[in-house]
Amino acid sequence: MDEIDGKLLELLQEDARITIIELSKKLNLSRPSVNERLRRLQENGVIQGFTARISAEAIGKGxxxxxxxxxxxxxxxxxxxxxxxxxxxxxxxxxxxxxxxxxxxxxxxxxxxxxxxxxxxxxxxxxxxxxxxxxxxxxxxxxxxxx
Incomplete structure (x- = not known):
């Protein structure tokens, strides 16, 4: 895992819905390269899934x-x-x-x-x-x- 992988993980944790195009711009990488890194991080168990953060207060469990x-x-x-x-x-x-x-x-x-x-x-x-x-x-x- 290198510095680019670390930045990729940081960006995904800030917004898991970020597009591959946006990631490639922010990381200065091609889209295929970003896709390959994502695939490798998932296969290695680094990325375990993608979820939404829900406001407990907004759903009545504050x-x-x-x-x-x-x-x-x-x-x-x-x-x-x-x-x-x-x-x-x-x-x-x-x-x-x-x-x-x-x-x-x-x-x-x-x-x-x-x-x-x-x-x-x-x-x-x-x-x-x-x-x-x-x-x-x-x-x-x-x-x-x-x-």
Whole structure:
């Protein structure tokens, strides 16, 4: 992966709908060259897919919470299978330290948050934090470069 691939990844993360023509102009490459780089990055698993970023607030799920779960009362794989059914959970991260998992969820109301917490309580000790703001929401992920 070279500097051009890094710039290509940055541009795609800023706007995944950017056209090949626009990419070729910004990267000073031919369209076939841009297409080839995209194909290679996808085949190598660097680009895993293309998605849209949705405003949680705009769709009525403006309360974002981080839930830490520790002292898990069942095996990890079983817990992971169970929470896949929880549609309010946006992300799940198995972590080291005193907690086993960090979950990110989006709910519409405090009543919905209470219901989610009630469903999760049987699995372990919860620590729930409401997100007040997100100064860095989605920073582009770029390759490691020589320092």
């Amino acid at each position: 309360t974002i919470v981080i839930i830490q779960i520790g002292n898990l009362k069942l095996e990890c794989r079983r817990f992971e299978e169970l929470i896949k059914e929880e549609t309010d959970i946006l992300e799940c991260h198995r972590v080291t330290g005193t907690n086993s998992y960090f979950l990110k969820a989006a709910v519409a109301t405090m009543k919905d948050l209470e219901a989610l917490v009630d469903r999760l309580i049987p699995y372990g000790q919860l620590n729930t934090s409401v997100v007040l703001s997100s100064p860095i929401l989605s920073r582009p992920l770029l390759p490691v470069t020589d320092r």
